[in-house]
Amino acid sequence: MTGTLLSISGLTKAYPGVVANDTVSFDIQEGEVHALLGENGAGKSTLVKMIYGLVKPDSGTMTWRGEAFAPPEPKAARASGVAMVFQHFSLFDALNVAENVALGMEDPPKMRDLARQIRRVSEAYGLPLDPNRTVGDLSAGERQRVEIIRCLLQDPKLLIMDEPTSVLTPQEVEILFKTLNKLKSEGTSILYISHKLEEIRTLCDHATILRLGKNVGECVPAETSARDMAELMVGDTLQTPTRSTEKTGDVMLDVSGLSLQPTSPFGTTLKNIHFTVRAGEILGLGGVAGNGQDELLAALSGESTTWPDAVKVKGRDVGHLGPNARRELGILAAPEERLGHAAAPDMSLVENALLTGLIRKNLTSNGFVDWAGTTAFADEVIKEFDVRTPGSDRAARSLSGGNLQKFVIGREVLQSPEVLVVNQPTWGVDAAAAASIRQSLLDLAAGGAAIVCISQDLDELMEISDRFGALNEGRMSDIRPAAGLSIDEIGLMMGGAHGMEVAHINEGADA
């Protein structure tokens, strides 16, 4: 708890066309949990990559315990005591846990000794893990444990965590926080990146806020309101989506007894899913990623076909119909993966607008494409949803993730669907744009559409859903009215902590 561990001063890094970090300075004390707050694209990831030696700064200096610190590669950073848990896990699906851990270590011991160390450390920190399991078979929470244990085995002085809770249930978050607090009490500093403000308020001692690559403020999270921090992040006042009067109509979408084998080797089997959505209603579906969300979206959009009566729209069997036949009936979907699933990366926005819009927008005649109409449709999406791009002729790949997300959602919303299924509608979108996407979903529902919103973001689901359900290992929980649900109840609906509690009972036991 004495002195400064890492001092950053004037770090600047520019990429062609964008300054990712502009003279950023702050200090991390020994044994402190320091939050790095900011919107997507604020430069948080670039900054930690510089600390971890993956990216070289253009100018500026770092000081590690009073000595100059400029790691040329991650090896050097690890040798100094920096460890990092990545946002997109840097794990190898086909290898087992012990092999994955060994790859992240400078000088790994023999596999058998390493397996024993993994068991010991994982028990001590309440993160049980079997070293011999193949990583491809693990849940997202378990995968994160692999990353954390890989870091802990190196005895880090500074642990960098890049948005660690986005894939966890509330109970798993609580266990993670206990682990982090234990590390802190042992003198490890933690640099914690997130845009979830409540988490930062409970966990962090100090926060640095970045906006567009600049350090725009520091605060003590416990003494600052979440709203103030959010406005520092955005640099503007926040609009909260508003819901018009609640009125729900007839059952639009009726799913009964839906079971489905996954198409990918690491997919999830859907098991006997039942639910209904009425006109004007938003059904929010939570659950940790990889519990059947992608498969459910595929079954509803028509990518995977099932028994005719497993999915009904307005009383009509559609389970056996493909995506285009369903689009004709007014069932539209926006999948989670933007590049390669929701949009074709190398095709222009106009062409991408055509791909899902041609049926409902009537963009072809006699087999010829109506390019003028398609361009007009694409331009309408760009205008209505504030997609920042030089023009609709740009390739989908050239848009930033958040902008493409706005385009993908807007494209479906503007086709005035009767049933809309979206997965992670605001993934990677900044707070202001996310609010406008949510508002458009609410407006669509108010107009009489039935909406299924699958998301990892519980705050989002609570904000817009009328009823809430959760997917856990391909099964659907009971569906309950969203108003008045406590975070504990939601966590239990999501499947609790996936067996993480057992660690405290077994403490000291030699597993």
Add this chain to the structure above:
Amino acid sequence: MDLSAINPVLLIASLMVAATPLLLAAVGELVVERAGVLNLGVEGMMIVGAIGGFAVSVESGSPYLGLVAAMAAGAGLSLLFAFLTQFALANQVASGLALTLFGLGLSALMGQGYVGIKPPALGNIHIPVLSDLPVIGPILFGHDPVLYIGIALVAAVWAVLKYSRIGLVLRAVGENHEAAHALGYNVIRVRVLAIMFGGACAGLGGAYISLIRVPQWTEGMTAGIGWIALALVVFASWKPWRVLLGAYLFGGINVLQLNLQAAGIAIPVEYLAMSPYIITILVLVIMSADKSRAPASLGRIFHASQ
């Protein structure tokens, strides 16, 4: 038809010889593919190894120097592929095909003065007592040294991939090159070394044909073995011992069908000639029905952005 003319001991001994070029090329390509690179230029590297090894051993009089030269020639040609795919970020399939076409042309040019020459012979090993044993002697202890090197190489590749740090890093690079890069491994370096290893193995396999199995130089003498090696790696599910099994199966049926042809069996020659391909593929397809799969980054271009 006279099946008694077929001597089982000689048959087994000669199938091992017939399988060795395929085995060498395939085990090299296996390492390349486990590192996530698809090099379709095996045939080209083999034929350049064949003529390179042939020329050097004729000029120097030493078959061993020839084998070393063949490995250098194969590895040298593979460096061209490594440059195209790892630094110029060219498409691996197109680059591999180009490498094969280039290798065939280059070898024809290099081999102009060597048609009809007999290279210095590489004798078979002879271990007193062991090599003179009946049946076992000719099968196990009476071959040329390269054949044993081939088998040892399979064992070594298996052990290195499974147990060593280098093998683990190589598999990691082939599985997820972005994650490997994020952990600080030099993806390009690992891949270039793997490509060179594959080239050296293919070159050695080619020289085995021109110096030991045939021994002479004719244009296009590898006759598609490089392509069989590529298929073998896939059907062997990227596992070294299955490559050995597949290569011996292929070599065995090939030798057997030649013997059957000579014995005048009443099956059209065309059917006999296609039998090694069909049977090897069938057996390996059935074996690869387990859940093993290709390295996840196979054939994907890696560019260390940011």
